[in-house]
Amino acid sequence: MSPQILTDVKQEITNLLSDLIRLDTTNPPGNETQAATYVAEYFGKEGFKTEIIESAPGRGSAITRLKGTGEKPNLLLLSHLDVVAANPNEWTVDPFAGTVKNGYVYGRGAYDMKCMTAIEMVVLKYLKKNNVHLKGDVVLAATADEESGGEEGAGYLLRTHKEKIWCPYVINEGGGLAFPSKKGYVFPIQTAEKGILWLRVKAKGTPGHGSTPNTADNAVMRMNKVVDILGNYKAKTMYVPTLRKFLDEMGKHDPEISEIFSRLLANPMRSEQILDELAKKDKALAEEIRPRTKMTIAPTMIHGGVKENIIPSDCEAVFDCRILPGQDANATFDLIKNLLKDVGLEKLSFEFIQKHDGSESTTKTPLYETITSVLKEFGPNCGITPTLTTGGTDSRFFREAGSICYGYQPMIPDEPNDQLEKRMHGIDERITIENLVYGTSILYETVKRFMS
Numbered sequence: 001m002s003p004q005i006l007t008d009v010k011q012e013i014t015n016l017l018s019d020l021i022r023l024d025t026t027n028p029p030g031n032e033t034q035a036a037t038y039v040a041e042y043f044g045k046e047g048f049k050t051e052i053i054e055s056a057p058g059r060g061s062a063i064t065r066l067k068g069t070g071e072k073p074n075l076l077l078l079s080h081l082d083v084v085a086a087n088p089n090e091w092t093v094d095p096f097a098g099t100v101k102n103g104y105v106y107g108r109g110a111y112d113m114k115c116m117t118a119i120e121m122v123v124l125k126y127l128k129k130n131n132v133h134l135k136g137d138v139v140l141a142a143t144a145d146e147e148s149g150g151e152e153g154a155g156y157l158l159r160t161h162k163e164k165i166w167c168p169y170v171i172n173e174g175g176g177l178a179f180p181s182k183k184g185y186v187f188p189i190q191t192a193e194k195g196i197l198w199l200r201v202k203a204k205g206t207p208g209h210g211s212t213p214n215t216a217d218n219a220v221m222r223m224n225k226v227v228d229i230l231g232n233y234k235a236k237t238m239y240v241p242t243l244r245k246f247l248d249e250m251g252k253h254d255p256e257i258s259e260i261f262s263r264l265l266a267n268p269m270r271s272e273q274i275l276d277e278l279a280k281k282d283k284a285l286a287e288e289i290r291p292r293t294k295m296t297i298a299p300t301m302i303h304g305g306v307k308e309n310i311i312p313s314d315c316e317a318v319f320d321c322r323i324l325p326g327q328d329a330n331a332t333f334d335l336i337k338n339l340l341k342d343v344g345l346e347k348l349s350f351e352f353i354q355k356h357d358g359s360e361s362t363t364k365t366p367l368y369e370t371i372t373s374v375l376k377e378f379g380p381n382c383g384i385t386p387t388l389t390t391g392g393t394d395s396r397f398f399r400e401a402g403s404i405c406y407g408y409q410p411m412i413p414d415e416p417n418d419q420l421e422k423r424m425h426g427i428d429e430r431i432t433i434e435n436l437v438y439g440t441s442i443l444y445e446t447v448k449r450f451m452s
C-alpha cells in the first residue's frame with residue numbers, strides 16, 4: 001500500500017486554520033467558546049453532533065464523537081483552542097488576520113496549535129465521509145485554557161465530564177517536528193514530559209533606615225542568598241527511559257554524534273562535561289538535551305522593597321522548577337527546603353503556584369507501532385524516536401488518568417528547528433500549507449489504520 005498525500009484537502013485545511021486564527025482566543029481571558037462554536041458549526045454541516053462544555057462563561061471546549069463498533073479501544077484527537085498573546089507591533093502581519101501568503105498561513109496559533117485542531121477536524125470529517133469501518137470511537141476534543149495550565153480546559157473536562165472525553169489512547173501536540181539528520185529526517189514522538197513546580201518564596205526581615213543598614217535585617221539580602229543557591233543548583237543526572245531511547249535513536253541517524261551520545265549514555269556522572277563538549281559542535285542540540293537529563297530550577301521573578309531609603313522587610317521571588325517523570329514533586333520541595341536551611345527557614349515561607357508530576361507513556365503499544373509504520377511509509381529513510389519535552393501539555397491530565405498519550409503532529413521543518421520553535425510563542429508564527437496537507441495525510445492514515 002503506498003501512502004497517499006491528500007492534496008484535495010489543501011483549500012479546506014487552509015481556510016479552516018485561517019478562520020480559527022481570526023477568532024482571537026488569547027488566554028487570558030481565552031474566550032474559546034467562539035472557536036468551539038466554529039468547530040461545532042463545521043461538524044454540524046457534516047452531520048456530526050458536537051457538544052460545547054464551558055468551565056466558565058466564554059471558556060468553552062468542543063467535543064465530537066465518531067462512533068465505532070466497540071471492538072477496539074477509543075482514540076482521542078486532542079488539541080487546545082486558546083493561544084498566547086501577540087504584540088501586533090512586532091509582527092509583519094496582523095497576528096489575528098489569518099493571512100495566507102507565499103505558501104504559509106500566518107497568525108497566532110498557526111503552529112501552537114490551531115493547525116492541529118484544523119487537521120484533526122478534517123481527519124474526523126473524512127473518516128465519516130469515506131465510511132471508514134471504525135472498530136473504536138474516534139473522539140475529537142478542542143479544549144480551552146492549555147496555555148494557562150489547562151485546569152479550566154482538559155483538567156476541568158476530566159474532572160467533571162470524564163465519560164465524554166477520556167480515551168485509552170490520546171494523540172496531542174508536543175512532538176512530530178522532524179529533526180534533519182545525516183541520514184534523513186527523524187520524527188520525535190512526545191511520550192514524556194517534565195513536571196512543573198512553580199514556587200513562590202517569601203523572605204522576611206526587619207525594616208530600618210537605609211542610612212543605617214546594620215540596625216535592620218534586609219529581606220532582599222536574604223532573598224539574594226536564596227536566588228544564588230537555587231539558581232546555581234546542579235541536580236543529579238537521571239536518564240528516564242524516553243531519553244535513553246532518544247539518544248540511542250538519534251545516534252543511529254548521525255554517525256558524528258553517535259560516539260558522543262554513547263558516552264553520554266554510559267556516563268551519567270559526566271553528563272555535564274560531555275554536553276559541554278557537544279555544545280562546541282552543536283550548541284542547539286546540547287542545550288536541548290541538557291535540561292532533559294535533570295531537574296532544573298530557574299528564578300523567574302523577584303520583587304522587594306518599597307522606597308529608596310527603607311531597608312526592605314519583605315522580598316518575594318518565583319522559581320520555575322521542572323522535574324523529570326518519576327521524580328516526586330513533594331520530595332523535590334523537601335530537597336529545596338533542605339538546600340535553603342542555612343538561609344534560615346524560619347524567615348522564609350513557600351507557596352505552590354503550580355505543582356504537577358512529570359509523565360511518561362510507554363512505546364510498547366499498538367498505536368506507537370502504527371505511527372512508526374505509517375511514518376516509514378511516507379518517508380522510507382526516516383527515523384522515529386520517543387522524546388521527552390521540557391514544557392508541559394494537556395497530555396499530563398490524561399496520563400494521570402491512565403491514558404497512553406503521544407505528541408504526534410508530523411511536520412517537515414521549512415527553516416532551522418530552533419528558529420521554527422522560537423515562532424511558537426514568538427513573532428510571525430506560521431505554518432506551510434504543505435505541512436498542513438502532509439500532517440492531515442499522515443494523521444488520517446494513522447487513525448484509519450489504527451482504528452480499523
Ligand SMILES: [Zn+2]
Binds near residue numbers: 080112113146173
Ligand atoms: Zn500548545
